[in-house]
Amino acid sequence: MMLTFVIFGLLFCGSLAWYTDNKSFLGVKFQARWVALVAVITFALIFVFSAYLSPLSFLTLQMITQVSWINSLNINYAIALDHLSITLIILTFFLAVICILVSWGEIQEKSGFYYFNLLATFVGIIGVFSAVDMFLFFFFWEVMLLPMTAIIAIWGHEKRYFAAIKFFIFTQVSSLLMLVAIIAMAYIHQQQIGDLSFSYQDWLSLELNSDIAQYLMLGFFIAFAVKLPSVPLHSWLPDAHTQAPTAGSVLLAGVLLKTGAYGLIRFVLQLFPQASENFAPIAVTLGVVSILYGAKMAFAQTDFKRLVAYSSISHMGFVMLALFSFNEIAYQGVIVTIVAHGLSSAALFSLAGMIYQRIHSRNLSDMGGFWQSAPRMGGFGLAFAAAAFGLPGLANFVGEFLSLVGAYQVFPMMVILAAFGLIGSAIYGMVLFQKTFQGSSLKAVEDLSCRELIISSSLLMLLVILGLYPNLVLQYFRGVIL
């Protein structure tokens, strides 16, 4: 019940933020950002405590709520949680707070509608992480898309319409393929068991003909590979990330990409184990290509956000590589990479937003020598860049190390190739840092404000904690075999 309450409560608070923005009630002047912030923190606390206090063991999926929704097609409103979804939802909540804080000063126009969209996106993402009825899953999958597109299209930068359309078409077409696969699965269930079912748990017991399974798996895989993203379906990402407002980029890189990884773990690998194994060589190759291509493209960029966007492609390649090695260590690496990348890319995009607010440019050639005028920002910049290229002691290192170690047992050649990506990441990390903070000082910028300090230090703190003590997350994923 509590998750449903959180989902609908967030949506309600979003509408409330829209409605009450800049209006006075009982002498208090409401601002959408405060409403949004209070709502997100409250619901985050509710969620964390009720999950923590819950008597259920979340080692396997635990059904939270199940209400029948569309009777004629046997579709239910069914949500369930396990450790994976809880981890990702907590990550979502954390980044949600960051998102609101980075938009604090940036969004001045139409802020009510902005925070409504932001909260609606959170609702969609939380729904995606918890839905176990596939129709509902698809529903949330699209619901998170719509407000995200609106955020890019209304508050984005100069080429926002193009980026928003590209983002939407890529995700929509691929998700229609997934919808076809979902419907086909439901009818296969009808053939084998006798009734139409969209329930994920019901599908786990199906026995699929290997040919059909291969095609259906592909339907799901394409949808998630677009979101992840993996080469060759990545081209929406640099545009969307670059053109989105700061919070949009943080959200996209921090959580939206993770829905792709989540989908691969939850649906592709679980529903079609055999088909995934057959497909593994291709998927792993795609992963390695993504790693190398993303890294190469990243250090060729002159746009701060675009560089970080390509680095995301590279990092998500590790996820793909590790997932399709079907290995426990690699799987743990995936989990840490997901969380770590969520934090580190969010940090870098927030940094980009802070710089943009000061100099109104994302171009690296307009930057340089910021260290002299803003040493705190420089320090955080160095730490975040180091996190991105996997410096030991920070969370990304743990994730990538575990992924590579796990995958090496299965695909040694591929892992050796992938390891070159780490060199690439060091190069683009340093390029990013040097061009921004070192060199001759072009102009003086203000140092971090108190709010920005909170954002940066909380992100860095988590990166360090997870880097030094990854068990904080890993303890929940011990002994999980794919």
Add this chain to the structure above:
Amino acid sequence: MSASPEIANSVILSAEMFIVLSPILLLSFGIVLSLLLIAWRRSQKMISLFTQFILAITLLLTLHLLSGELKVGSGTQITTLLNVDRFSYLSFVLICFSALVVVSLSRSVLKSAVEVHDEYYLLILLVVLGAGILVVSDHFASLFLGFELLSISLVGLVGYFREHKHAVETGFKYLILSATASSFMLLGIAFIYSQTGNLSFAVSSNVMPWSEQPLQVFNSVGILLLFSGIAFKLSLAPFHFWSPDIYQGSPTPITLLMATVSKVAMFTVLIKCCFSQNYFNNESFIEIITVVALLSMLVGNVLALKQQNIKRLMAYSSIAHFGYLLIVLTVSSLQTLEFAWQGALFYLSAYLLANIAIFTVLLISEKNRSNMSEDIHITEWHGLFWKNRLAAVLVIFSILALAGIPLTMGFVGKFYLLNQAVLFKSWWLIAGLVIGSGIGLAYYLPIIFTLFKDDKTLESKGGDGSRVYLIAIGKQLFMFTLLISSLVFGIFPDLVSQFIYR
């Protein structure tokens, strides 16, 4: 003729048949009454109110009959000509509803002129009667009768404002092409008759002369010609060339009438004809349907990409939508017929609501600007979201529905179609639907973005952009109802499908 005793029996209209047919009878009676009314006193207000009254009563009566204990399945046969079942009633409800909206919206358009427009309302009623005959027809003769009644009344309507720039061109084009289409259809019917010796949909399904053996030449040519006649009305590619021009040239309410009433009626009769004659058992027919559907999806979507005129854009998008809808004709077996009907009706209602919403806002914007002569371009909706929240949200919802995004009815409609296509394993159609929707987004989304754009630049030019939209309370209420109903039906599609199934 061998069937003569049956015909002799069924000629008599029993009380039950009378009740079943009463909506159409009432409508015809209303037409006679409005003729008398015109003879008595020519008043714009009175005829408009009377037309709305007739349509509303017919709508209510049909709804009442729907909720009553109506035979499910084969329906009620009324002579050999007509067969009334739940699905025809539902289509008729959709038709009456959209006609009612058209009549209500017409008032603002007609007010601006000096004449008394009795004929206009009369013609609309005749269109609805034609559509009503189509949806209950069970015989090629009644099909043709309804088809002609619909087309000829529409010809009068599309060129109604004769002082308009495109009026003559539009009317003439529609007349010629429509006559050509109906003559094709008539020839097709003749060919079919030459093979089967019967014109009824139902009888031939008992004999099923072509369901087991391959089509003979005359029969297949006949079916092809018949289908092309109907495809013309549905503006399916490659019979679509007329539709953007006619959409653009007609008065906006009439465009809505064509987009909704005429198409819903034609599609219903197409399904009825195909299902009762088991055309779906015939592989070459399915192939033709597949090709036409794929062509329509691609042509409609691709040609819509560069359109800036909203009416033309709607014309192309409707081509694509009827391409998608053709999927329901590819049913695999008799058991899934009901499901196909359900999908078709759901999709049609989603399409209808979306079109009504968009055209309502279009009419409001037409009314709110200075020069009436030119057509509305997308740029005129610049920043509508910040000027008139309700109108803009309604347009956004309708466009999302047309694009098939969840939360809207359009998505559930598309879901039904995909179900149907997966059941029949028609992968080509699925591919077409997916690609078509992808292309479709490329012109649907820019419309939505236009609504969100700031109109600072426009305001400084002193254009129409700065005008505040004035909307009457009644219209606002209507728009609000449309919005809420499309949202509710989109999230709880059971409310509609229960109504269809019962």
